[in-house]
Amino acid sequence: MSMYSSILIAESVKSQKEFEARLATAIQDQESEEKIETLRREADYYKGLLDITIAGLTAPDGFDQ
Numbered sequence: 001m002s003m004y005s006s007i008l009i010a011e012s013v014k015s016q017k018e019f020e021a022r023l024a025t026a027i028q029d030q031e032s033e034e035k036i037e038t039l040r041r042e043a044d045y046y047k048g049l050l051d052i053t054i055a056g057l058t059a060p061d062g063f064d065q
Contacts, residue, residue, distance in 0.1 A: 019043040
């Protein structure tokens with residue numbers, strides 16, 4: 001795996017973890033349903049980006065090719 005791939009995965013994981021933490025905090029602090037739903041959509045978005053990144057990097061003709 002190239003350095004670019006490693007950085008891409010690390011940043012994707014970091015973003016996903018940040019939004020999951022923000023979502024957990026919002027739920028714990030009993031924020032509004034609207035805010036929680038917005039954070040849930042953002043967390044899902046970043047999870048999707050991570051999934052795409054991993055799929056692209058593990059494909060036979062992945063991003064590094």
